[in-house]
Amino acid sequence: MVYDCIIVGGGIAGLQAAIQLGRYQHKVLVLDEGKGRSSICHCYHNLLGWPDGVSGEKLRGLGREHALRLGVEFKGERVEMVEGLDGQFCVTTAKSHEFFGRKLLLATGIKDNIPSFEGLLPCLGKSIFVCPDCDGYEILNKKALVIGSGNAGASMVLTLTYWTDKLTFINHGKGEIDADLVEKLAGKGIKLVTSAIAEIHTDFSDFKGLTLASGEKIDCCYAFLAFGGNKPNTELALQLGVELEDNKHVLVDPRTKMTSVENVWAAGDITVHSEQAAIAMGDGIQAAIWIHKSLLES
Template sequence: MTSSKIYDCLIVGGGIAGLQAAIQLGRYSVHQVLVIDAGYGRSTLCRQYHNLLGFPEGVSGEELRSRGRRQAESYGVEFILARVTSAVKLEGRFQVSTSSGDKYTAKTLLLATGVLDRFPEVPGMIPTLGLSVYVCPDCDGYEIQGRKTVLMGAGRPGAEMALLLAERTRELTYINHERSDVAPQLLQQMAERGIRYEEGEIAEVQQSEGDIRSVMLKDGRSFAAERGFIAFGGNEVHSGLAAQLGATLSGNRHVETDPRTKQTSVPGVWAAGDLGLHAEQVSVAMGEGSIAAIWIHKALRPCYNQLNGGDAEDDS
């Protein structure tokens, strides 16, 4: 099915950046906005964010998404649960297709498709994410302060993460799940920092209501833990749609954007959140979503920009 409706903005991705952009655009009260969300991503996996203003007790990604969707819908933003498989530019418009064959068209496009962390399908892992097992040292290094911590990872990415985390705790074990090569200098640095290094395939993360208790290896060894981290490298950057449209990608496949506007190298296409080159934090994704939405509004309402001298320094 091809929708005959032409939206002002189509947002691909209903995570934190996409939702914040949808709220901002909805509050202008003049735009037809559609969010197409696959329903799965980093924020759906995180059981608790601890570093957000106003949530000292923590808040889950699912709760943030639920609140954000209701808020956006109250401003008239439409939502569809689907996976976008392709995007093209046609006669000054952007058309996306979903896995079911449906097509949607818009004047502008915001890509907020994010990144998905790579980790093995180990029993007990997912229930701990964000509660006692973490992925970002900037976001959650605080949570392991002085705690017995097991880092589950692979090769160099795991070793480099271990050296960062050693600033937070003296009780740190790095388990190289894939037995990937680790450079001798990294092994030496870990030894000098008192980091225990082990190799072995992880069989299970033993946990109770999201609190990690130990990490079991397939060879029978067990490592007690109060906290955990993962660092396997090779995270999946969902930049395929941007590449289809011809947007410039960095060497690590994140999408390059104008630092001021968040517009990509393709006029009419913006990118926000973990898809872009930035510190991968929820608060940053929110800010980028808002910035992108403000500039999308300017593109859609040129008279607004002209009234403000064509500059956005003080007009938001």
């Protein structure tokens, strides 16, 4: 079987594209191992229609159900190789299964640099956050910690001063902080802690604070992570020779979302945008529209 389009990645962008392509009645396959960043975010707070927030798990579940109704197929497999072959694409999974498609959409997202503290993951999106644009409002006038490293952590703290001045930066990663950032932190009255963290304290999704390696305990209900080093999942794009931006995200046509390689599109956080779920949805549907146009011409 040759699919009209194979979508690699079943997160927000991939699912929205699958829904749109399904509505065009194209034969679509989504390959996703279920480990994208939307699978670990337990609450999106800034999406239209969800004033009380919605989890990535719920969004993904609803999106998958919607796509299945439209005839979209899903395989829970990790893709290891993609290659052009006789005017089509051959996609090989870790289980050595091969799938063939006329068009290819990469929606593989990025991998966040998240420390492996016990109890941290259930708090993501609830009381521990990674994106100030998404969740800065959640700490409005509240006490919060920034757990990070070096300039990435310092910059996060300064960004968050828009919402609160009750901030402490814990330079857990021991990264070097530029002198001008240190001066700005001091000017904002932000406490800088240089001791590493021994453990964090949580009650399921509620962050309760942490204990430093020095033995000091800090009580707090909210924290942001800022270690830098988030990694776009561009391995498959590179296999195809897709052009990347300087920041290693995939370069796409702003109108069509096609990459530098013909018949290969990209959508979502793997591309250059503000890494917002709503933008990922828009990317997905925009890519799908142009994939549909291309299928009509081929």
